[in-house]
Amino acid sequence: MSDALPRRTKQRARRWHRYLGLLAAIPLLWFALSGVLLNHAQILGLNERMVTSPWILRYYNQLPEGSPHTLRVGDRHVTEWGGELFLDETALPLGGELLGAVSYQGQLVIATPERLGVFDGSAEMLLELDELSLPATPLQGVELFEGQLHLAAADQFYLLSEDFFSAEKSARSFVKTPTKELPPREKEALTRAVRSRRGMPLSRVILDAHSGRLFGWPGWLLSDLAALGLVILTLLGLRLYRKRRS
Amino acid sequence: MARVFYTIVLLLCGGSAFAGPKVHQKPSDFIRESLGEIPATRAINLSARQQGQVRAILGKNYKTRSVRYWTKGGKTAFILEEIGKTEYITTGIVVKGGRVETVKVLVYRESHGWEVARAAFTRQFRDVTLRADGQISKVPRNIAGATLSVRALTKLARLALFLEGQK
Numbered sequence: 001m002s003d004a005l006p007r008r009t010k011q012r013a014r015r016w017h018r019y020l021g022l023l024a025a026i027p028l029l030w031f032a033l034s035g036v037l038l039n040h041a042q043i044l045g046l047n048e049r050m051v052t053s054p055w056i057l058r059y060y061n062q063l064p065e066g067s068p069h070t071l072r073v074g075d076r077h078v079t080e081w082g083g084e085l086f087l088d089e090t091a092l093p094l095g096g097e098l099l100g101a102v103s104y105q106g107q108l109v110i111a112t113p114e115r116l117g118v119f120d121g122s123a124e125m126l127l128e129l130d131e132l133s134l135p136a137t138p139l140q141g142v143e144l145f146e147g148q149l150h151l152a153a154a155d156q157f158y159l160l161s162e163d164f165f166s167a168e169k170s171a172r173s174f175v176k177t178p179t180k181e182l183p184p185r186e187k188e189a190l191t192r193a194v195r196s197r198r199g200m201p202l203s204r205v206i207l208d209a210h211s212g213r214l215f216g217w218p219g220w221l222l223s224d225l226a227a228l229g230l231v232i233l234t235l236l237g238l239r240l241y242r243k244r245r246s
Numbered sequence: 247m248a249r250v251f252y253t254i255v256l257l258l259c260g261g262s263a264f265a266g267p268k269v270h271q272k273p274s275d276f277i278r279e280s281l282g283e284i285p286a287t288r289a290i291n292l293s294a295r296q297q298g299q300v301r302a303i304l305g306k307n308y309k310t311r312s313v314r315y316w317t318k319g320g321k322t323a324f325i326l327e328e329i330g331k332t333e334y335i336t337t338g339i340v341v342k343g344g345r346v347e348t349v350k351v352l353v354y355r356e357s358h359g360w361e362v363a364r365a366a367f368t369r370q371f372r373d374v375t376l377r378a379d380g381q382i383s384k385v386p387r388n389i390a391g392a393t394l395s396v397r398a399l400t401k402l403a404r405l406a407l408f409l410e411g412q413k
Contacts, residue, residue: 042393042394047331047394048305093309120311124307124311125309125310125311126310126311126312127289127310127311127312127314128309128310129287129314130273131272131273131274132273132274132277132284132287132314132316132325133287133314163289165286165287165288165289166286201331201332
């Protein structure tokens with residue numbers, strides 16, 4: 001009688017150990033593998049490799065907040081969405097409130113309160129001017145008048161030189177160009193582009209898959225259960241080991 | 247119990263301190279401090295060949311095709327930006343006679359790796375030169391957990407030395 005109870009307990013522990021081990025095997029294998037990958041992310045270049053797969057990127061829902069507002073320059077749309085700037089569907093390396101955008105000498109000049117960005121026809125930035133090269137900040141607007149570039153900054157008006165590096169006070173006054181809401185068709189195209197084109201570093205995706213966060217609450221719940229399973233497996237294993245030893 | 251509570255509060259506050267961009271110095275203040283005043287802005291318009299050389303240093307094109315600089319008394323100051331992991335690190339670099347005189351992190355936006363902004367780290371770039379193979383004469387010590395930021399600053403020091411020769 002005194003021998004039967006430990007044997008039954010032992011059998012139960014062994015059974016639990018077996019089934020739990022089987023259940024947790026795949027997540028644990030993933031934890032181990034992804035953990036090793038993350039530990040060597042730099043050597044493996046996982047920070048530089050970008051994941052662009054739309055089905056993964058949709059989990060990151062990188063859409064900016066608010067609604068997109070735009071200025072039309074020729075047949076292009078310069079859009080501000082949650083402080084991010086886009087030229088049609090391409091993200092620009094310039095951020096902030098969109099104060100104005102004009103086409104000047106075949107270049108696109110975009111003003112935000114702190115910076116003036118000069119772009120070629122694509123999204124490549126030729127020049128970025130800040131407080132160091134601007135006559136004053138914050139900028140309040142940019143305008144093209146009689147082929148010359150005018151700036152409104154800190155309640156003053158300036159005429160900017162052709163190379164953008166010098167300015168003289170101007171008598172011309174103007175206000176910030178009002179932006180318009182991006183038309184639905186363009187908004188849909190931009191939404192699609194933002195969702196799918198903005199890559200995520202592979203290391204970030206592996207980290208989020210490692211923790212389960214990538215798949216929302218079911219993901220982290222599964223991760224937690226697998227981790228809990230590992231703790232129970234260890235305890236059961238230790239218990240079985242001690243029984244075998246004794 | 248109270249000690250544990252305050253420790254947790256302190257840790258949480260400490261964490262939030264690194265949440266946003268940290269401006270160590272305004273670029274205009276850096277130029278003024280380094281050159282005594284803010285001279286007129288000049289720019290190097292990178293040709294296709296020069297862009298290729300920049301790509302060899304950074305592994306990609308520089309953020310802009312024209313790179314601004316300010317020069318006075320033989321010193322040239324650059325305000326350069328490079329991505330650490332996901333955000334730009336704004337760095338002020340002064341070069342004189344082919345040697346780095348000052349490197350200073352002006353704006354740090356990453357959540358990790360802010361240790362590169364410490365003077366003890368940036369001092370290592372002082373008197374560094376560009377070797378014939380395009381590498382710098384003295385590689386700075388790595389900082390655990392800030393490897394990408396260390397690399398970004400090293401690349402910017404190389405870039406500044408390269409650009410000084412292209413004026």
